[in-house]
Amino acid sequence: xxxxxxxxxxxxxxxxxxxxxxxxxxxxxxxxxxxxxxxxxxxxxxxxxxxxxxxxxxxxxxxxxxxxxxxxxxxxxxxxxxxxxxxxxxxxxxxxxxxxxxxxxxxxxxxxxxxxxxxxxxxxxxxxxxxxxxxxxxxxxxxxxxxxxxxxxxxxxxxxxxxxxxxxxxxxxxxxxxxxxxxxxxxxxxxxxxxxxxxxxxxxxxxxxxxxxxxxxxxxxxxxxxxxxxxxxxxxxxxxxxxxxxxxxxxxxxxxxxxxxxxxxxxxxxxxxxxxxxxxxxxxxxxxxxxxxxxxxxxxxxxxxxxxxxxxxxxxxxxxxxxxxxxxxxxxxxxxxxxxxxxxxxxxxxxxxxxxxxxxxxxxxxxxxxxxxxxxxxxxxxxxxxxxxxxxxxxxxxxxxxxxxxxxxxxxxxxxxxxxxxxxxxxxxxxxxxxxxxxxxxxxxxxxxxxxxxxxxxxxxxxxxxxxxxxxxxxxxxxxxxxx
Amino acid sequence: xxxxxxxxxxxxxxxxxxxxxxxxxxxxxxxxxxxxxxxxxxxxxxxxxxxxxxxxxxxxxxxxxxxxxxxxxxxxxxxxxxxxxxxxxxxxxxxxxxxxxxxxxxxxxxxxxxxxxxxxxxxxxxxxxxxxxxxxxxxxxxxxxxxxxxxxxxxxxxxxxxxxxxxxxxxxxxxxxxxxxxxxxxxxxxxxxxxxxxxxxxxxxxxxxxxxxxxxxxxxxxxxxxxxxxxxxxxxxxxxxxxxxxxxxxxxxxxxxxxxxxxxxxxxxxxxxxxxxxxxxxxxxxxxxxxxxxxxxxxxx
Numbered sequence: 001x002x003x004x005x006x007x008x009x010x011x012x013x014x015x016x017x018x019x020x021x022x023x024x025x026x027x028x029x030x031x032x033x034x035x036x037x038x039x040x041x042x043x044x045x046x047x048x049x050x051x052x053x054x055x056x057x058x059x060x061x062x063x064x065x066x067x068x069x070x071x072x073x074x075x076x077x078x079x080x081x082x083x084x085x086x087x088x089x090x091x092x093x094x095x096x097x098x099x100x101x102x103x104x105x106x107x108x109x110x111x112x113x114x115x116x117x118x119x120x121x122x123x124x125x126x127x128x129x130x131x132x133x134x135x136x137x138x139x140x141x142x143x144x145x146x147x148x149x150x151x152x153x154x155x156x157x158x159x160x161x162x163x164x165x166x167x168x169x170x171x172x173x174x175x176x177x178x179x180x181x182x183x184x185x186x187x188x189x190x191x192x193x194x195x196x197x198x199x200x201x202x203x204x205x206x207x208x209x210x211x212x213x214x215x216x217x218x219x220x221x222x223x224x225x226x227x228x229x230x231x232x233x234x235x236x237x238x239x240x241x242x243x244x245x246x247x248x249x250x251x252x253x254x255x256x257x258x259x260x261x262x263x264x265x266x267x268x269x270x271x272x273x274x275x276x277x278x279x280x281x282x283x284x285x286x287x288x289x290x291x292x293x294x295x296x297x298x299x300x301x302x303x304x305x306x307x308x309x310x311x312x313x314x315x316x317x318x319x320x321x322x323x324x325x326x327x328x329x330x331x332x333x334x335x336x337x338x339x340x341x342x343x344x345x346x347x348x349x350x351x352x353x354x355x356x357x358x359x360x361x362x363x364x365x366x367x368x369x370x371x372x373x374x375x376x377x378x379x380x381x382x383x384x385x386x387x388x389x390x391x392x393x394x395x396x397x398x399x400x401x402x403x404x405x406x407x408x409x410x411x412x413x414x415x416x417x418x419x420x421x422x423x424x425x426x427x428x429x430x431x432x433x434x435x436x437x438x439x440x441x442x443x444x445x446x447x448x449x450x451x452x453x454x455x456x457x458x459x460x461x462x463x464x465x466x467x468x469x470x471x472x473x474x475x476x477x478x479x480x481x482x483x484x
Numbered sequence: 485x486x487x488x489x490x491x492x493x494x495x496x497x498x499x500x501x502x503x504x505x506x507x508x509x510x511x512x513x514x515x516x517x518x519x520x521x522x523x524x525x526x527x528x529x530x531x532x533x534x535x536x537x538x539x540x541x542x543x544x545x546x547x548x549x550x551x552x553x554x555x556x557x558x559x560x561x562x563x564x565x566x567x568x569x570x571x572x573x574x575x576x577x578x579x580x581x582x583x584x585x586x587x588x589x590x591x592x593x594x595x596x597x598x599x600x601x602x603x604x605x606x607x608x609x610x611x612x613x614x615x616x617x618x619x620x621x622x623x624x625x626x627x628x629x630x631x632x633x634x635x636x637x638x639x640x641x642x643x644x645x646x647x648x649x650x651x652x653x654x655x656x657x658x659x660x661x662x663x664x665x666x667x668x669x670x671x672x673x674x675x676x677x678x679x680x681x682x683x684x685x686x687x688x689x690x691x692x693x694x695x696x697x698x699x700x701x702x703x704x705x706x707x708x709x710x711x712x713x714x715x716x717x718x719x720x721x722x723x724x725x726x727x728x729x730x731x732x733x734x735x736x737x738x739x740x741x742x743x744x745x746x747x748x749x750x751x752x753x754x755x756x757x758x759x760x761x762x763x764x765x766x767x768x769x770x771x772x773x774x775x776x777x778x779x780x781x782x783x784x785x
Contacts, residue, residue, distance in 0.1 A: 309753055312743045316736025323732065364678060367756045370740060371682060374733030375689070381732060382693060385725040411696045414641055415689045421633050422685050425626050426678075437678055441685075 006458045010451055011341040017348035028347070029354030031362030031436065032074070032086050034306045039086045042101050042289035048081045056285040057083055060100045066278045075100075083289065103236045103288040104279035106185035107159045108214075108260075110221060111230035111242055113177040121152025122177040123164045151175070157237040159184070165232070167239030176239055178232050182217045183210060184284075191280035193264070193273035200264040200273035202280065211258030219254030221245045233262050235276070236288070309366035316370060317343070320377050328384050330472050334459050335380035338451055342376050345447060350440070361436065368440030375419065376448050382415075383408035383456055387464070388474060392481055401464035405457040412452050420445045498719040499712060502777035509656070509774055516659040523666050530666055533673040534579060534609070536620070539565070540588050542578045543607040546599035556598060562591045623677045630681075634688060642695050649778045650691045653770040657687045660766045661759050675755035683763030686733060690726050690771035697722045698779065715783060719776055730768035737761050 032039070044053060057075055060083065064073045074086040085100055113122035120126065123144045129135040140149055147154050147164050152175060154163040159181035167174045187210030194203050206214050221229055222245045232242040241263050249255060264273040317339070324332035346369065353359035386408050390400030423442030427435055463473075470478040522528040534541055540562070548569075553576065557564050562580040569576050576599075580591065588608075596603035631651065638647035658680055665672055701718040705711070740757040 305753055308740070308744055312740040312753075313736065315743060316739040319735045319739065320732050323735070327728070363753055364675065364756065367675075367678075367740075367753060367760075370736045371733075371760070373736050377732040378689065378729040381725065381728045385728070389721065407700070411693060414637070414696070415692045418634065418637065418688050418692065419685045421637075422630055422681065425630050425633075426681060437682075441682075 003458050003462065006454050007462065010345070010455050011337070014341040014345035014348070017352070018344040021348045021351045026351045026355055028351045028361040029359065030306065031360040031365070033363045034303075034361065034366075037087055038097075039084065040097050040101075041082050041084055043082045044287040044289050046081055048287050050077075052286040053077055053081060053083065056287055056289070059282055059285055060085070062282045063099055063278055066282065099275045099278060101289050102275075102279055102285075104185065104276075104284040105159070105236055105288070106188070106280060106284060107181035107234045108183040108217070109159070109163075109178040109181050109232045109234055110217070111176050111227050111232050112162070112179050114227045114230075114242075115173075115175040116227065121147070121164055121175040123147045123152035123154075123175075157234070159234070165234060165237065165239050167232075167242065174239075174242075176232055176242060178234070178239075181234075183213055185280055186283065187213065188280055191277045193270055193277040195270060195273075199266040200270045202262045202264060202273050202277050204260045204262065204280065206258040206260070208258070211256075214258065214260065215254040215256050217254075218245055218249060219251055222249040222254060223251035233260075305363060306366070309363070309370070313366070313370050313373065317373060320373065324377070324380070327475065328380075328473060329475070330463050330466060331380075331384050331387070331460065334456075334463050335377065335384075338380065338455050338459070339373070339376055341455075342447055342451055343373075346372075346444060349443060359436075359439065365436035365440045368437040369444065372441060372444030372448070375444065376451070379408070379412045379416075379448055379452050380456060382411055383452070383460055384473075386411075387460065388481070391470065394482065397464045397468065398461065401461040405460045409452055409457060413449070416445050416449050416452075494720045494723065496716075496720055496723070498716050498776050499780050501773075502780050505773040506777040509777065512656070512660070516656075516663055519663040519666050520659070528666050529669070531669050531671045533671050536672070537581070539579060539581045540583075540591075541607075541609045542580075542592065542595055543609075544576055544595060544599060544601060544605060545574050546576070546601045547574055548576060548599060552598060556595065559591070559594065561594055562587055620677065623681060626681060627684075630684065638692075638695070642699060645782045646695055646779075649775050649782075650688060650695075652778065653691050653767075653774050654684055654687055656770045656774050657683055657763055657766045660770075661762050664762055665759070670758070671755075673755045676759050679756050679759035679763065682760060683767060686760075686764055687767035687770060690729065690767050691775060693725060693729065694722050694771055694775060694779075697725070698783075715780060719772070723772065726768055726771055730764055734761060734764045737764065 031037075044056075054077065057077055060075050064075065074084075076084050085097065087097070115121055120138060123141060124138040125141045126136050126138055129137060138150075138152070140147060140152065144164075146156060152164055153166050157163050157165060161180060163178050165176055165178055167176060183206075187206050188204050189207040190205040192203055194201055217231070221231055230242045230244045233240045243263075245255070262276070264270075264276065321332075321336045321339070324335045326332070328335065350359065350361060350365075350369075354361065383404055386404035387400050390403050391397065395403070420442060423438045423445060426438035427442060466472065470476060470481050474481065519528065523530050553567055553569070556578060557567060562583050564578050564580045566579045567576060568579075578595070580588075592603055592606060592608055595606055631654070634650060634654075635644075635647040638650055661680060661683065664670070665676070698718055701714060705714060737757050737760050740753055741761055744754045744757070
């Protein structure tokens with residue numbers, strides 16, 4: 001009775017999992033190469049240091065991980081100054097790409113002057129026409145360089161120098177004249193999006209050593225009035241907000257506690273605030289990127305390959321089955337039943353991993369599965385051959401089967417241990433596509449061990465008791481087998 | 485013969501055959517070494533895919549004339565290095581060396597125009613050389629750790645000497661696949677590297693089974709070593725087992741290769757299946773004919 005239980009345990013688990021998966025209409029999550037998807041190339045300025053790009057890619061990877069709902073994203077350096085981002089599936093890719101490619105260079109800069117009172121950029125001066133005093137023209141003030149001559153905004157925002165930067169967040173455009181950055185995103189230790197009342201804010205916490213800088217800065221600002229009392233928060237060359245230091249702040253004390261907040265409004269349900277918090281938490285990209293090309297991988301090619309993989313797997317399975325039946329007869333049936341159950345379990349587990357762990361099945365994953373069919377079949381062959389060896393030296397069927405099953409377990413344990421360590425190593429060391437392969441191989445090896453231990457070990461002795469004729473197990477007469 | 489093979493009563497004198505295969509092994513080693521030296525010095529060209537060299541691939545499906553392909557190859561927009569077509573389908577793949585993005589996009593539209601298909605139907609891939617580097621570096625890391633583990637495991641389970649023989653067999657398989665790739669000018673893609681790592685697993689599986697069988701025979705013999713006769717018998721017996729496990733492993737992979745070829749599909753899956761297929765054949769060969777001469781030597785010393 002116990003034996004039957006052990007034999008049926010794995011097949012029952014396999015079939016019930018499969019039924020569960022089937023009735024819930026689940027199917028494996030497919031990777032970019034199998035289902036199509038979007039692939040974006042982000043390009044930095046030419047001649048950018050390779051190391052900076054590598055850093056940027058690392059930061060992008062942490063950002064996308066924090067993002068959560070993107071399946072198996074692939075981010076890799078591509079060409080001298082580009083980053084290739086591949087996002088399979090279609091869930092909210094636009095937002096993910098946005099969050100990835102945003103530089104996230106945050107600076108805190110004192111406001112020196114603004115267009116609020118005058119109506120034009122502080123970089124410009126107004127010259128009344130000599131003929132018609134009503135008619136005004138503007139010109140760039142002497143000593144100011146690098147600004148647009150018509151609107152007076154800095155062409156390039158360099159945080160180390162004075163700049164003229166636009167803000168549109170307050171509803172109408174304001175041009176601020178800003179001093180060099182006193183603090184940057186690097187001074188922030190944590191950022192979270194919160195919704196205290198009426199609007200979203202990103203709450204910032206400064207690193208210990210930077211908190212003093214912030215206090216000093218606010219002390220200085222608290223002694224000023226008007227525009228010069230404001231502190232601008234600049235993100236990627238745009239003033240996000242420029243709050244004035246509250247009048248209650250004592251110029252000899254400043255703002256202590258090491259926190260600050262950025263108001264984000266309430267328009268998008270906190271999406272912008274959450275994105276910004278993620279970007280700030282993992283730091284700014286050391287270089288800024290442009291989306292130079294977006295490519296869709298066509299779904300048809302992916303589908304063709306998927307079908308090829310499935311057909312090849314099926315054809316392979318059928319031929320292996322025929323071979324096993326021809327060669328091992330009754331035992332072949334044992335192997336086929338085991339392999340089918342192995343296949344159902346594998347399919348169900350990959351599907352469930354896709355649903356609950358976000359595991360995506362890529363082409364290399366399919367290759368891993370096809371490889372593991374072969375490995376699983378090998379384990380049966382090892383057992384059956386041991387069985388044959390034992391019969392050959394004159395053992396009874398029953399004894400031979402028991403011994404073969406026990407001996408084979410040891411051999412398979414060693415061989416599978418090797419495969420498993422290879423799979424784990426590949427998984428730990430590998431990037432993108434190799435991982436899917438390693439995971440498939442690792443899972444298959446563990447299943448193989450389970451099946452060998454429970455199913456094969458108990459089924460072979462049972463099958464061997466069904467017949468006394470060697471032709472039921474091997475394509476050869478008993479006489480020839482023993483006659484050695 | 486088949487019957488004999490099945491019972492394991494073939495009478496191959498492995499010790500005699502061993503000497504012959506030992507010579508073959510020496511010749512093979514010489515070939516591997518010269519291929520390695522020639523490809524490092526640049527005399528032989530290693531055909532690396534865009535993933536390693538950087539560049540672009542365009543894959544499209546449209547009815548075409550050979551003259552059209554010639555025109556594309558002569559196009560002045562990009563330096564198109566190679567193209568690939570398939571017998572049973574209308575797929576064409578062009579590969580070009582790296583260029584500016586404007587040029588690459590221009591070429592995309594040029595192809596769309598030339599073959600009269602919408603440009604979103606062209607699969608476009610642009611890769612920098614660093615991606616391949618990363619895979620290679622990680623692959624080599626994995627290889628070193630894996631081999632160390634194998635040596636430790638086999639030394640623990642069997643004997644230290646056995647692990648050296650396993651290493652020889654493994655290296656043989658890797659170099660054989662590599663040499664075939666270099667000599668036939670086949671394209672090496674990241675999938676090839678993954679496949680090479682997988683081959684290690686297969687080859688080792690076969691080798692472990694041989695060691696296991698040998699260990700059983702030594703245990704059941706009264707002495708701590710094997711007489712020449714029983715050594716031979718063991719090798720003969722294990723022959724069918726190795727063949728069988730290899731055949732069942734090779735069938736699914738062969739079906740990828742042949743189905744893929746029949747349906748006119750190429751790509752990652754075939755890139756993967758071909759080196760695996762060669763590797764399995766080589767692993768079967770090496771697990772018997774490379775290991776046996778060495779085993780015979782150390783066992784009966």
